[in-house]
Amino acid sequence: MKLTTAILLGASLASAATLSDSLQSGKAALQSAGPLAFGPEGILFVGDTKGAAIFAFDTGDQKTTKSATPVDLQGLGGKIGALVGVTADQILVNDLAVNPLSKNIYLSVSRGKGPEAIPVIVKIDGAGKITELKLENIRHASVALPNAPAADAMERGRSKRQEAITDLAWADGRVLVAGLSNEEFSSNLRAIPFPFRSADQGASVEIFHGAHGRFETNSPVRTFVPYQIAGESYVLAAYTCTPLVKLPMSSLKSGAKVKGTTIAELGNGNRPLDMVVYQKEGKDFILMNNSSRGVMKLPTNNLGSAPAITAKTDITGVPYETLAQFKGVEQLDRYDAGRALMLVRSDAGSLDLKTVALP
Amino acid sequence: MRFPKLNLWDGPPGPPSLVLVLVATLLAAPPAITYRDGGFIATGKLSFAVSLHQPDAPALDGTLAHTSNETIFTPRYPPQPGATYRIDVTGQPPILIRVPDRAPRPPATLTAVYPSASVLPENQLKLYLHFSAPMSRSEAVRRIRLLRQNGESVSLPFLEIDEELWDPDARRLTLLFDPGRIKRGLLPRQEVGAALIPGERYTLVIDAAWPDAYGQPLAQGIRHEFTAGPADRTPVNPRTWRLTPTAKDLLIDFGEPLDSALAPRLIRVLDVPGQVVLEQNETRLRFTPHQPWKPGTYTLEVHPALEDLAGNRVNRPFDVDRFDRVTTIQDREPPTQIVFTVR
Numbered sequence: 001m002k003l004t005t006a007i008l009l010g011a012s013l014a015s016a017a018t019l020s021d022s023l024q025s026g027k028a029a030l031q032s033a034g035p036l037a038f039g040p041e042g043i044l045f046v047g048d049t050k051g052a053a054i055f056a057f058d059t060g061d062q063k064t065t066k067s068a069t070p071v072d073l074q075g076l077g078g079k080i081g082a083l084v085g086v087t088a089d090q091i092l093v094n095d096l097a098v099n100p101l102s103k104n105i106y107l108s109v110s111r112g113k114g115p116e117a118i119p120v121i122v123k124i125d126g127a128g129k130i131t132e133l134k135l136e137n138i139r140h141a142s143v144a145l146p147n148a149p150a151a152d153a154m155e156r157g158r159s160k161r162q163e164a165i166t167d168l169a170w171a172d173g174r175v176l177v178a179g180l181s182n183e184e185f186s187s188n189l190r191a192i193p194f195p196f197r198s199a200d201q202g203a204s205v206e207i208f209h210g211a212h213g214r215f216e217t218n219s220p221v222r223t224f225v226p227y228q229i230a231g232e233s234y235v236l237a238a239y240t241c242t243p244l245v246k247l248p249m250s251s252l253k254s255g256a257k258v259k260g261t262t263i264a265e266l267g268n269g270n271r272p273l274d275m276v277v278y279q280k281e282g283k284d285f286i287l288m289n290n291s292s293r294g295v296m297k298l299p300t301n302n303l304g305s306a307p308a309i310t311a312k313t314d315i316t317g318v319p320y321e322t323l324a325q326f327k328g329v330e331q332l333d334r335y336d337a338g339r340a341l342m343l344v345r346s347d348a349g350s351l352d353l354k355t356v357a358l359p
Numbered sequence: 360m361r362f363p364k365l366n367l368w369d370g371p372p373g374p375p376s377l378v379l380v381l382v383a384t385l386l387a388a389p390p391a392i393t394y395r396d397g398g399f400i401a402t403g404k405l406s407f408a409v410s411l412h413q414p415d416a417p418a419l420d421g422t423l424a425h426t427s428n429e430t431i432f433t434p435r436y437p438p439q440p441g442a443t444y445r446i447d448v449t450g451q452p453p454i455l456i457r458v459p460d461r462a463p464r465p466p467a468t469l470t471a472v473y474p475s476a477s478v479l480p481e482n483q484l485k486l487y488l489h490f491s492a493p494m495s496r497s498e499a500v501r502r503i504r505l506l507r508q509n510g511e512s513v514s515l516p517f518l519e520i521d522e523e524l525w526d527p528d529a530r531r532l533t534l535l536f537d538p539g540r541i542k543r544g545l546l547p548r549q550e551v552g553a554a555l556i557p558g559e560r561y562t563l564v565i566d567a568a569w570p571d572a573y574g575q576p577l578a579q580g581i582r583h584e585f586t587a588g589p590a591d592r593t594p595v596n597p598r599t600w601r602l603t604p605t606a607k608d609l610l611i612d613f614g615e616p617l618d619s620a621l622a623p624r625l626i627r628v629l630d631v632p633g634q635v636v637l638e639q640n641e642t643r644l645r646f647t648p649h650q651p652w653k654p655g656t657y658t659l660e661v662h663p664a665l666e667d668l669a670g671n672r673v674n675r676p677f678d679v680d681r682f683d684r685v686t687t688i689q690d691r692e693p694p695t696q697i698v699f700t701v702r
Contacts, residue, residue, distance in 0.1 A: 082416035086439045092497055113495040114572025115529040118436060160526035182524035182533040183620045184664045185484060219538055240518055241538035242547055268547035291519050
């Protein structure tokens with residue numbers, strides 16, 4: 001019995017050590033800082049569109065905090081700018097993620113707006129103190145995203161192709177990556193096992209969706225969120241062309257062509273930027289912010305049983321509510337069990353970080 | 360004595376008060392600190408802190424180095440041209456230094472819009488805007504409008520995404536028409552209709568105030584006109600192309616315009632290095648081998664990701680009828696190969 005316990009303990013220690021063991025100290029050659037997602041052990045994943053890579057950083061930020069301290073910071077662009085020595089107009093905040101262990105807030109930032117912009121990751125603690133996650137000597141790993149189809153790269157000069165990484169998430173030991181190319185219009189969702197292995201750049205899945213039973217099309221995934229429905233892992237994904245679909249995680253296998261089940265269409269002007277799942281009064285909801293044009297709340301209690309949209313009469317699918325109290329929300333993440341963090345563009349143009357109760 | 364030009368007192372505006380004058384007289388002359396090549400430089404050995412000149416700005420991170428006669432503080436990140444920084448020396452009033460502006464450079468221009476044809480299908484998927492110099496991110500949405508022939512703006516014609524689809528040099532922007540308004544049977548198309556209506560004339564208006572990567576506006580605004588034509592829902596079929604080898608080149612007539620970014624990248628002659636140029640509103644590709652042709656047979660290879668203006672790919676239309684059709688598409692779609700002879 002004791003031996004079994006020891007073996008089990010040994011095994012769990014070994015597996016716990018494996019994740020961070022793959023991270024090596026050194027300078028991280030991050031070329032741009034885009035979408036963020038936290039994995040276990042305070043590991044922060046960063047999408048690098050310019051470098052066509054995903055980075056994993058050991059933030060060393062593992063102290064567990066159950067309840068977050070509300071943070072409200074006005075003029076965040078100016079504050080981050082002062083930290084890195086530029087005026088507010090030279091700061092672009094690309095994403096926001098909350099470390100689920102410590103509840104510290106991480107932002108990916110561009111210092112500058114041109115092609116020579118410098119990527120910066122900043123951390124904001126519960127007291128509102130802003131510090132930089134320095135990348136000169138940090139435990140990290142990275143995986144290159146596969147190259148796009150190229151016929152004669154050598155002959156045709158420098159490629160203009162770039163794939164914008166539009167979202168990242170950690171689910172079931174894999175980093176899920178959605179991207180949107182500036183040339184071909186294709187739908188690829190990539191699932192990359194972590195720890196990264198250079199030979200395995202992950203399964204690339206082409207996703208189709210139906211519209212009213214007549215057409216099946218593919219489209220890039222804009223944003224997505226892993227979610228459990230009746231004990232099974234799913235991805236809820238929003239396309240650039242507005243349908244919201246669910247896909248079983250188990251379908252994300254290399255080279256697969258997957259048909260997502262369309263459960264809602266979000267309509268014109270609603271382009272999801274971020275989605276978070278939360279519980280309130282025993283029910284699950286999704287909160288999503290949409291291209292600065294409103295925040296929507298969707299009940300998810302019937303997602304498992306929601307009929308697929310296959311006929312014209314089903315056009316609305318899962319009902320959603322647009323929450324008028326939230327305006328100009330550019331970034332959104334869950335802060336703790338009862339609160340969300342929003343990065344809001346005020347009418348005056350300043351960028352404000354706000355803590356709000358989950359609606 | 361006169362202080363160097365760049366040194367400014369951070370005092371209230373107006374003439375210095377008597378107290379200030381007295382203090383200034385009692386103290387030794389303030390240290391001379393200047394800006395040069397990314398660093399703040401003091402004469403002699405001196406300890407000082409540098410911060411952005413704005414309320415509550417923290418001291419910047421950086422390295423302080425001493426030479427035989429200078430102290431040089433180099434901030435962790437290069438100072439911003441045109442910005443003002445505050446230098447704090449213990450026991451001295453702060454000194455403000457404005458970093459020189461960038462050397463003036465010619466303003467950027469919009470050099471091309473693709474597709475270049477004057478008639479585009481109503482289900483046109485992408486526009487490419489080419490600029491002469493790197494541009495600023497996070498501006499496109501408010502700098503581009505699409506006008507109908509009656510002068511009204513088309514509401515939300517393009518997909519608005521934070522990332523903005525620039526090339527690595529920030530000189531080419533890909534603008535995607537909202538796919539929800541192109542694809543048949545989707546809610547946005549039913550609610551507000553397609554962005555383009557066949558037979559209507561449109562003007563793409565580019566605002567002159569769009570800043571380049573260095574904050575300078577464009578040399579001028581641009582109006583680019585086109586007419587919407589019938590939808591194109593036919594897949595690209597390389598087997599219908601006309602191949603004409605000439606003494607120096609290979610001319611490939613597509614019979615329709617193809618995507619200006621993809622065609623040069625995804626069409627090649629196997630084992631023959633050469634240059635490609637799109638001509639005649641992207642309906643023709645001219646391939647010029649580096650070495651003159653030798654008589655013989657050659658293979659033209661077309662990658663399946665090649666698209667026409669409406670996003671129809673090789674052997675796959677933009678919207679596919681029925682999922683059964685999709686599942687029959689092979690996992691690894693092979694490239695199309697066409698053999699041609701040079702005599």
